Amino acid sequence: MNNMQEDRSGFLRDEMVDTQLIARGIRDPKVLKAFRKVPRHLCVPANIQDAAYDDCALPIGEGQTISQPYMVAIMTELLELTGKETILEIGAGSGYQAAILCELARKVISVERVKTLADRASNKLKELGYQNFEVVVGNGAKGYKKQAPYDRILVTAAADKIPQSLIDQLKEGGKLIIPVGNPYFQTLTIIEKIKGEIVTTESIGCVFVPLIDD
Ligand code: SAH
Numbered sequence: 001m002n003n004m005q006e007d008r009s010g011f012l013r014d015e016m017v018d019t020q021l022i023a024r025g026i027r028d029p030k031v032l033k034a035f036r037k038v039p040r041h042l043c044v045p046a047n048i049q050d051a052a053y054d055d056c057a058l059p060i061g062e063g064q065t066i067s068q069p070y071m072v073a074i075m076t077e078l079l080e081l082t083g084k085e086t087i088l089e090i091g092a093g094s095g096y097q098a099a100i101l102c103e104l105a106r107k108v109i110s111v112e113r114v115k116t117l118a119d120r121a122s123n124k125l126k127e128l129g130y131q132n133f134e135v136v137v138g139n140g141a142k143g144y145k146k147q148a149p150y151d152r153i154l155v156t157a158a159a160d161k162i163p164q165s166l167i168d169q170l171k172e173g174g175k176l177i178i179p180v181g182n183p184y185f186q187t188l189t190i191i192e193k194i195k196g197e198i199v200t201t202e203s204i205g206c207v208f209v210p211l212i213d214d
Pocket of ligand 1: 093
């Protein structure tokens with residue numbers, strides 16, 4: 001991409017942050033800064049790059065999608081990151097959410113069940129210069145025991161119920177965010193482990209592709 005196109009993508013990113021994120025109440029300056037920086041257009045298939053900063057989810061192949069920018073932003077803000085966390089993401093998809101998290105946390109481990117997507121996301125994150133991540137191929141509904149427990153767990157696919165393994169792999173004081181509901185509509189659900197107790201709060205409605213537990 002030449003300089004002029006780079007300028008244009010920067011302009012579109014700022015516009016996305018102003019009109020889609022700030023306008024809807026995203027406030028965390030560090031989150032906004034990450035969204036102004038990460039090149040979303042490089043995380044979508046080349047033939048739809050022009051639509052990368054539109055206010056919607058987009059197809060990324062294998063029947064999967066990159067979430068709408070606002071959805072990525074609200075989930076990121078709800079994680080309340082300080083920069084010290086180890087995060088488990090379920091559903092690497094395009095790698096865009098993982099790139100945002102790499103900007104804001106110490107380490108990101110992203111589990112993806114489709115190998116072609118996992119390989120692509122991993123190469124993309126490398127190409128973007130991140131070193132604080134791992135993409136793992138596997139069934140994230142079971143979590144990823146090897147590096148558990150986690151400060152934060154973010155599920156970017158729709159679950160019909162909260163997988164117990166994910167609750168088990170969450171640190172004391174940690175936070176798990178997961179869309180819970182039926183295949184057509186879910187509620188963004190926040191689970192916190194406070195002094196051994198599980199505290200559940202509900203956020204906005206959302207629509208994600210299904211979390212496939214196989
Ligand atoms: N976070 C992604 C969006 C992912 S879409 C992004 O920023 O682009 C949801 C992803 O979850 C898809 O890639 C799908 O293949 C993956 N997925 C679905 N069920 C899964 C499971 N059980 N384990 C790991 N990945 C899963």
